[in-house]
Amino acid sequence: MRHLGEFGVVFLMFAIGLEFSLPKLRAMxxxxxxxxxxxxxxxxxxxxxxxxxxxRFVGRVWDMSWQTAVALSGTLVMSSTAIVVKMMAERAELExxxxxxxxxxxxxxxxxxxxxxxxxxxxxxDPDKLIWALPLxxxxxxxxxxxxxxxxxxxxxxxxxxxxxxxxxELFMLNLLLFALGLAWLTELAGLxxxxxxxxxxxxxxxxxxxxxxxxxxRPFHDVLLGLFFITIGMQLDWHILVERWxxxxxxxxxxxxxxxxxxxxxxxxxxxxxxxxxxxxxYLAQAGEFGFVLLSLSTAQGWCNRH
Numbered sequence: 514m515r516h517l518g519e520f521g522v523v524f525l526m527f528a529i530g531l532e533f534s535l536p537k538l539r540a541m542x543x544x545x546x547x548x549x550x551x552x553x554x555x556x557x558x559x560x561x562x563x564x565x566x567x568x569r570f571v572g573r574v575w576d577m578s579w580q581t582a583v584a585l586s587g588t589l590v591m592s593s594t595a596i597v598v599k600m601m602a603e604r605a606e607l608e609x610x611x612x613x614x615x616x617x618x619x620x621x622x623x624x625x626x627x628x629x630x631x632x633x634x635x636x637x638x639d640p641d642k643l644i645w646a647l648p649l650x651x652x653x654x655x656x657x658x659x660x661x662x663x664x665x666x667x668x669x670x671x672x673x674x675x676x677x678x679x680x681x682x683e684l685f686m687l688n689l690l691l692f693a694l695g696l697a698w699l700t701e702l703a704g705l706x707x708x709x710x711x712x713x714x715x716x717x718x719x720x721x722x723x724x725x726x727x728x729x730x731x732r733p734f735h736d737v738l739l740g741l742f743f744i745t746i747g748m749q750l751d752w753h754i755l756v757e758r759w760x761x762x763x764x765x766x767x768x769x770x771x772x773x774x775x776x777x778x779x780x781x782x783x784x785x786x787x788x789x790x791x792x793x794x795x796x797y798l799a800q801a802g803e804f805g806f807v808l809l810s811l812s813t814a815q816g817w818c819n820r821h
Contacts, residue, residue: 530715
């Protein structure tokens with residue numbers, strides 16, 4: 514089930530990539546690189562400081578390494594794009610003032626997925642080597658992404674046009690799976706992660722005329738395998754901890770949501786949004802997202818945060 518669950522992560526990241534639009538990114542650059550950048554940086558910084566202080570003062574209850582704190586900070590930065598966008602679409606709020614700000618922050622969070630997928634595995638190296646390992650991983654990922662985004666889109670569009678002319682749904686589906694899983698395998702072969710390759714595959718597909726068909730075709734695989742992924746997460750949960758340390762669990766539930774909501778509210782206000790718009794933006798994005806489970810699973814796979 515754990516191995517099948519890894520494919521759930523691949524399809525989750527592929528679906529996130531499908532929602533990522535380069536033209537939309539350019540059109541909303543003020544909110545994306547203003548609100549979004551500040552939210553990710555400030556939330557991650559405050560979360561890291563808070564977790565390290567928590568570890569210091571309640572070390573007997575929860576003793577964590579700085580690598581674990583970085584991984585947890587990354588999970589707290591993210592919000593659930595799928596849930597928030599669905600809620601706002603149902604309420605016809607996507608084009609409102611707070612809707613555009615929420616979408617801008619969500620777009621940057623999706624963009625921040627890439628460096629986080631590179632950062633987490635790099636943290637498992639020796640601290641003395643980290644200063645060299647991290648830039649090397651970033652350079653490697655940047656080169657791979659540049660090559661795929663530059664030449665991959667034209668090659669992919671040509672290939673999918675060729676496949677579509679055969680008028681076979683089964684053949685189209687097989688090639689779609691080959692493309693998504695093949696790019697995931699390619700990035701893992703390059704020393705990065707499966708999730709990064711799947712995200713890039715989704716971004717490439719999002720810029721083609723086949724985006725909506727792919728979303729429909731991939732849904733059954735996404736739902737079933739992602740369900741298995743969450744089952745494996747639940748199987749790792751020790752409910753005795755929830756009972757024995759209920760106060761700490763409650764603290765870790767409430768405080769991050771309050772801090773994140775306040776940070777987003779303050780940033781929106783500093784960029785001349787009204788109090789109502791800032792408050793609604795903060796409330797929509799205060800929760801964490803499903804990508805946090807991906808980061809935690811990736812951290813656990815490195816072997817240095819299994820205790821937490």
